[in-house]
Amino acid sequence: MKHGIRVAGLLLALTFGVATTGVGKPVTVDQLLVNAPPQDWRSPDPDNTLYLEIPGGRVVIELAPRVAPAHVANIKLLVRAGYFNGLAIVRVQDNYVVQWDDRDHKRPIPTGVRPVAPEFTADRSAGRYFQTLPEHDVYAAEVGFLDGFPAGREPRSGNVWLAHCYGMVGVGRDDPPESDGTEMYAVIGNAPRQLDRNVTLVGRVLKGVELLSSLPRGSGEMGFYVGSEPPVPIASVHIAADVPAAERTPLEVLRTDSATFRTVLEQRRNRRESWFKFNPGHIELCNVPLPVRTPPARTQKR
Amino acid sequence: MKHGIRVAGLLLALTFGVATTGVGKPVTVDQLLVNAPPQDWRSPDPDNTLYLEIPGGRVVIELAPRVAPAHVANIKLLVRAGYFNGLAIVRVQDNYVVQWDDRDHKRPIPTGVRPVAPEFTADRSAGRYFQTLPEHDVYAAEVGFLDGFPAGREPRSGNVWLAHCYGMVGVGRDDPPESDGTEMYAVIGNAPRQLDRNVTLVGRVLKGVELLSSLPRGSGEMGFYVGSEPPVPIASVHIAADVPAAERTPLEVLRTDSATFRTVLEQRRNRRESWFKFNPGHIELCNVPLPVRTPPARTQKR
Numbered sequence: 001m002k003h004g005i006r007v008a009g010l011l012l013a014l015t016f017g018v019a020t021t022g023v024g025k026p027v028t029v030d031q032l033l034v035n036a037p038p039q040d041w042r043s044p045d046p047d048n049t050l051y052l053e054i055p056g057g058r059v060v061i062e063l064a065p066r067v068a069p070a071h072v073a074n075i076k077l078l079v080r081a082g083y084f085n086g087l088a089i090v091r092v093q094d095n096y097v098v099q100w101d102d103r104d105h106k107r108p109i110p111t112g113v114r115p116v117a118p119e120f121t122a123d124r125s126a127g128r129y130f131q132t133l134p135e136h137d138v139y140a141a142e143v144g145f146l147d148g149f150p151a152g153r154e155p156r157s158g159n160v161w162l163a164h165c166y167g168m169v170g171v172g173r174d175d176p177p178e179s180d181g182t183e184m185y186a187v188i189g190n191a192p193r194q195l196d197r198n199v200t201l202v203g204r205v206l207k208g209v210e211l212l213s214s215l216p217r218g219s220g221e222m223g224f225y226v227g228s229e230p231p232v233p234i235a236s237v238h239i240a241a242d243v244p245a246a247e248r249t250p251l252e253v254l255r256t257d258s259a260t261f262r263t264v265l266e267q268r269r270n271r272r273e274s275w276f277k278f279n280p281g282h283i284e285l286c287n288v289p290l291p292v293r294t295p296p297a298r299t300q301k302r
Numbered sequence: 303m304k305h306g307i308r309v310a311g312l313l314l315a316l317t318f319g320v321a322t323t324g325v326g327k328p329v330t331v332d333q334l335l336v337n338a339p340p341q342d343w344r345s346p347d348p349d350n351t352l353y354l355e356i357p358g359g360r361v362v363i364e365l366a367p368r369v370a371p372a373h374v375a376n377i378k379l380l381v382r383a384g385y386f387n388g389l390a391i392v393r394v395q396d397n398y399v400v401q402w403d404d405r406d407h408k409r410p411i412p413t414g415v416r417p418v419a420p421e422f423t424a425d426r427s428a429g430r431y432f433q434t435l436p437e438h439d440v441y442a443a444e445v446g447f448l449d450g451f452p453a454g455r456e457p458r459s460g461n462v463w464l465a466h467c468y469g470m471v472g473v474g475r476d477d478p479p480e481s482d483g484t485e486m487y488a489v490i491g492n493a494p495r496q497l498d499r500n501v502t503l504v505g506r507v508l509k510g511v512e513l514l515s516s517l518p519r520g521s522g523e524m525g526f527y528v529g530s531e532p533p534v535p536i537a538s539v540h541i542a543a544d545v546p547a548a549e550r551t552p553l554e555v556l557r558t559d560s561a562t563f564r565t566v567l568e569q570r571r572n573r574r575e576s577w578f579k580f581n582p583g584h585i586e587l588c589n590v591p592l593p594v595r596t597p598p599a600r601t602q603k604r
Contacts, residue, residue, distance in 0.1 A: 092516075094511065094512035094515055094516070095468050095469075095511070095512075095515070118579070120579065120580065135440055136438060136440055137440065138437055138438055138439065138440075138584050138585070138586040139582055139584060139586065165492065166397050166491060166492045167397075175576055175577045177579060189468060189491075189492070190467065190468045190491070190492050190493055190588050190589060191492055191586075191589075192589065193582070193586060193589070194570070194573065194582040194585070194589065196580075196582070197579070197580035198577075198578055198579055198580050209396065209397070210396035210519040213396055213397070213515070213516075213519075214394075214396070214515075214516055214517065214518055214519055215516065216516055217512040217515075217516055268496070271496065274477055275477045275500075276500055277420070277422065277479060277499070277500055278422065278498070278499035278500050280441055280495070280496040280498075282440050282441060283440070283496070284440040284441065284493075284495060286492050287492060287493075287494065287495070287496065
């Protein structure tokens with residue numbers, strides 16, 4: 001009992017899983033990642049990376065301009081106008097979402113920002129970037145990855161869209177469904193996939209999702225903070241490109257079209273560690289690890 | 303933008319969803335639950351209900367003696383011997399599990415408690431209580447519910463097992479896989495279904511899961527608390543039957559074999575609210591709500 005579930009966690013913590021490369025001893029996912037060639041990693045575009053500064057620290061969000069260009073453009077205008085600075089996280093609903101916005105809708109909307117049509121699915125031309133995961137899925141005819149984000153695809157129409165996995169970031173909307181990007185949320189629970197194609201997703205938390213998911217839950221309806229529960233202040237939201245290089249958070253994301261990613265995926269699909277007594281043989285879209293790392297010193301640009 | 307994602311949350315918060323009963327205006331899930339006849343609710347057996355008392359309050363766990371009789375028997379012996387009192391939550395791993403145990407393994411194991419064989423699947427006779435959900439699943443040939451818990455089933459063998467959905471509670475183990483029940487965990491992230499049939503699940507959190515899921519994440523490997531991070535103390539663990547009636551937490555769980563449950567399920571599968579622009583048409587096992595309520599005053603026994 002010394003290890004117990006520690007062992008399971010260890011295998012799942014992405015730092016100690018094991019795979020096999022052909023015949024022989026299982027290789028840990030940690031080893032796979034350490035041994036990945038530099039070209040298997042990509043640096044997120046600083047012009048499409050957000051830094052959300054909250055009391056617990058910095059939350060880094062990668063935006064998805066190919067899927068939601070109009071919403072991403074709105075968000076960048078809002079950020080560069082300082083719209084989110086001094087606002088707050090107003091809602092934390094357990095097993096669902098964390099939401100930040102101007103609850104009272106008193107703050108003026110910056111020039112150039114207006115409600116835009118939903119971007120529930122990407123432009124048809126994005127389909128060529130879709131990488132298929134062979135697994136079945138309850139909510140989509142096909143699933144896989146698009147620009148490194150978990151995604152769905154409808155083979156008949158060729159439509160692709162992002163999927164509401166843990167850590168995905170979206171834009172709240174009303175009905176009719178136009179939205180201006182002023183209301184944002186991140187998924188902190190079991191993937192609410194019923195929202196796919198119903199809300200515009202704009203990105204994913206690369207680092208710091210635990211700063212959001214560990215916030216106290218609001219006791220109001222749908223997890224809104226009420227009464228004596230103070231909303232969690234947002235010091236600022238910046239675009240990484242606008243932050244001095246020395247103050248940026250260097251990160252690299254494993255390319256989903258890399259050989260290393262395919263090996264990691266296979267390791268997670270077929271568990272060869274002796275701890276696993278039953279081999280799942282499959283993996284669900286939202287359980288696929290999308291590794292992020294601090295680049296090793298030697299590969300850092302500065 | 304006044305409602306935005308609030309609307310989505312509202313529909314998902316289980317208190318404001320809408321269904322249709324035949325033709326006509328959608329009915330909210332809240333209304334469905336309020337209008338459910340008393341016989342659609344069940345009171346969990348106090349002899350198989352745990353109260354985990356932590357600084358944030360009481361976490362109520364329903365045990366699954368039909369699926370894991372030996373582990374449940376061990377846990378009840380441990381609880382009645384006061385084994386967990388004064389121990390701590392030692393690990394909080396984001397998007398995965400919260401774990402409590404005697405990290406140093408110094409506490410003597412009470413008489414009668416010994417490592418037992420895994421109960422990854424239930425005894426074959428439990429299959430008759432399995433209720434099928436027609437949806438496909440990535441990890442199991444068949445999914446559904448067993449004694450109100452999310453479950454999987456292999457039609458050829460007739461084996462049934464509990465599924466690692468949000469809030470499910472299990473018993474850590476090492477390899478070889480015997481375990482004595484001294485190390486427990488609860489799922490606080492996207493369902494780690496690869497653990498199904500690999501760890502013995504013993505129950506589900508009925509109330510207070512947010513007290514676990516909002517705990518600070520440990521910064522050690524696999525989310526263990528290290529250094530200056532104090533483990534979260536467990537004042538006590540009791541069996542509800544051993545607690546004076548006035549100090550119990552009255553709860554009722556919607557029966558998964560009730561007409562109301564079937565209507566709630568259908569409401570969540572096919573979304574008829576105007577907010578939903580795309581109807582998912584399906585529901586994944588771990589997204590099925592398993593409603594719990596405080597019984598209305600008129601139906602309380604005392």
